[in-house]
Amino acid sequence: MIIIDYKDTRPIYEQIVEKFKTLILRGVLQADEQMPSVRNLAMELSINPNTIQKAYAELERQGFIYTVKGRGNFVSGDGKLVEERKCECIQKILELAKEVLEIGMTKIELIREIEQLQV
């Protein structure tokens, strides 16, 4: 489910956070579903439990999961998160769009690219 890219310059815990955020936002992991345990996931990925712990702490800080001591980590069902992520994405898209328009692309071309996008 989670694959670490060792060519990626970002730290491992950050990659894990990103992957889980995507899985949760896209509904692959549903509300109140249990996350893999810290030790299990660490074993599976052959990395240190502390690294998973750090990733989970960050996911909790951002509201994507919640913790029940002794039972495990669970997916949070907060609808606001989707809205927030939408805003983040659109902001990034508009920044990139601005740049690409400044170096010679036209709005028409750009919009055509998006229209052709398969989802």
Add this chain to the structure above:
Amino acid sequence: MIIIDYKDTRPIYEQIVEKFKTLILRGVLQADEQMPSVRNLAMELSINPNTIQKAYAELERQGFIYTVKGRGNFVSGDGKLVEERKCECIQKILELAKEVLEIGMTKIELIREIEQLQV
């Protein structure tokens, strides 16, 4: 011309590379124009010359500048760079667009955002 953001988590040399790439691609720095010397820019930014050197080496590796020993670094006038950058940007835009469509936005909404963009 170049400002370092110490809140930015990215390394300084990387920020410098990015800034110069943007300046070159947007034509602010024109072909065969001389870059600030390693020592001068280092003084101006109050950082170590080796850090500038690293940034320039990277810019040269990517084809944005060329070096004449004993004279200085100069902006390369390679038209392919703009094309390459366009492709990079569009690829990123399409990735983000895909995500934002998957979490509930419609193409119409997204396109409207881009239409409203001021450039």
Add this chain to the structure above:
DNA sequence: TAAGTGTACCATCATAAATAGTACAGTTAG
């Protein structure tokens, strides 16, 4: 020749990421 270029080193420091290991508290299935 002097002062400016780039380049190549090397040693050092600072920081963050990651690992390793231990310990403790809560939950649950048997």
Add this chain to the structure above:
DNA sequence: CTAACTGTACTATTTATGATGGTACACTTA
């Protein structure tokens, strides 16, 4: 109750990278 799970909190250590400080050398130009 016990054993085997959960998460959490530490501390110490290693590793990698970024950044600095300093020196030296070759080339170019006024």
